[in-house]
Amino acid sequence: MARSATKAKPTSEKKPIERVEHEGLLDVRNLTTYFKLGVGDVKAVQDVSFTLQRGESLGLAGESGCGKTTAALSLLKLLPENGRIVSGDILFDGRNLAKRTEYGMSKIRWKEISIIFQGAMNALNPVKETGKQVAEPIQLHEGLSEKQAMVRVRELYDLVGINPKRVMDFPHQLSGGMRQRAMIAMSLACNPKLVIGDEPTTALDVMVQAQILELIARLRKELDLSFILISHDLSVMAETCDKGVVMYAGEVVESGTTTDIFNHATHPYTRQLIKAFPNIHEKREMVSSIKGDPPNLISPPAGCAFCPRCDERIASCETEHPGLTEVERGHFVRCVHAKARTMDGFVPGDEAAPDQEGV
Ligand SMILES: Nc1ncnc2c1ncn2[C@@H]1O[C@H](COP(=O)(O)OP(=O)(O)OP(=O)(O)O)[C@@H](O)[C@H]1O
Ligand SMILES: [Mg+2]
Numbered sequence: 001m002a003r004s005a006t007k008a009k010p011t012s013e014k015k016p017i018e019r020v021e022h023e024g025l026l027d028v029r030n031l032t033t034y035f036k037l038g039v040g041d042v043k044a045v046q047d048v049s050f051t052l053q054r055g056e057s058l059g060l061a062g063e064s065g066c067g068k069t070t071a072a073l074s075l076l077k078l079l080p081e082n083g084r085i086v087s088g089d090i091l092f093d094g095r096n097l098a099k100r101t102e103y104g105m106s107k108i109r110w111k112e113i114s115i116i117f118q119g120a121m122n123a124l125n126p127v128k129e130t131g132k133q134v135a136e137p138i139q140l141h142e143g144l145s146e147k148q149a150m151v152r153v154r155e156l157y158d159l160v161g162i163n164p165k166r167v168m169d170f171p172h173q174l175s176g177g178m179r180q181r182a183m184i185a186m187s188l189a190c191n192p193k194l195v196i197g198d199e200p201t202t203a204l205d206v207m208v209q210a211q212i213l214e215l216i217a218r219l220r221k222e223l224d225l226s227f228i229l230i231s232h233d234l235s236v237m238a239e240t241c242d243k244g245v246v247m248y249a250g251e252v253v254e255s256g257t258t259t260d261i262f263n264h265a266t267h268p269y270t271r272q273l274i275k276a277f278p279n280i281h282e283k284r285e286m287v288s289s290i291k292g293d294p295p296n297l298i299s300p301p302a303g304c305a306f307c308p309r310c311d312e313r314i315a316s317c318e319t320e321h322p323g324l325t326e327v328e329r330g331h332f333v334r335c336v337h338a339k340a341r342t343m344d345g346f347v348p349g350d351e352a353a354p355d356q357e358g359v
Pocket of ligand 1: 035
């Protein structure tokens with residue numbers, strides 16, 4: 001029988017994946033993530049937005065429990081069982097990760113976005129050679145044998161400043177700094193476009209911390225990497241990042257370039273956070289801690305979440321929840337006083353204003 005020229009295409013043919021238009025490499029829009037507990041939902045991340053360009057670095061800062069790790073784990077959809085993304089979009093290189101299936105995410109993790117998990121350098125398997133542990137994602141995602149993967153691990157050790165001969169060392173044979181370098185090597189194993197470092201320097205002494213931050217800065221340049229650096233210490237963000245997001249009680253309270261945040265810190269919380277950490281470049285001063293505790297995220301306050309701890313609160317702070325105000329181009333602040341502190345001459349909406357909140 002003659003073949004018909006108009007024969008229908010086989011149904012197995014894959015539909016091309018539609019690419020989503022968005023800004024930069026990563027465009028997080030109104031991300032909201034909750035954890036379910038018996039007593040209610042923990043509102044760990046609320047309406048968080050930010051963008052990241054290729055090759056750019058962004059710092060995510062704030063006190064313990066403010067939602068930094070939850071935001072990072074949401075991006076990779078690696079939340080614990082009781083966690084869920086309630087709403088928002090995670091637009092990454094033309095795809096919306098918030099809507100992606102588990103199978104779809106498995107193609108993104110390590111190969112396109114990798115993460116240095118909080119505390120991972122102290123969670124290495126003590127009875128397995130570090131190099132073999134670094135090789136695991138390469139074997140898994142590139143389908144290589146252990147022998148083939150170890151060739152790449154030696155290159156990676158060299159790249160991050162560990163003698164490649166030390167691939168067979170066990171974790172206890174490496175210093176803290178070297179173990180963190182090995183974790184950085186693991187994050188780079190499959191050539192991702194974006195690396196997330198969750199407190200990568202927190203457990204290290206100041207000298208080693210500086211070396212690791214230098215290494216990250218060098219790798220970013222050499223590999224044209226985008227980087228999200230999570231830290232509770234704003235000075236770490238200042239040293240390493242192009243821009244920053246300060247979180248408090250699951251929300252963005254201030255965002256902008258690191259220069260905006262440090263030279264024109266506007267939210268009372270950001271200003272207190274800056275004071276709370278010593279700056280190695282400036283004269284020694286008494287380091288202050290922020291009085292009081294962050295709110296319960298199961299039933300956060302109706303008004304400003306920082307209000308009970310804020311020296312500048314006014315009556316309306318207790319009842320009115322402030323939105324983000326743009327105080328200078330690209331610099332957003334969630335505070336009732338923000339409008340009054342708008343930088344000299346800047347009138348929001350005067351130029352082509354961004355159509356969403358966040359950086
Ligand atoms: N599995 C979970 N179930 C319930 N609540 C959780 C869970 N994981 C985290 N939380 C809560 O969510 C909030 C945000 O936690 P998260 O770990 O994201 O904070 P963080 O900013 O990374 O803090 P840290 O600086 O201590 O690492 C906290 O109140 C925390 O107690
Ligand atoms: Mg954390």
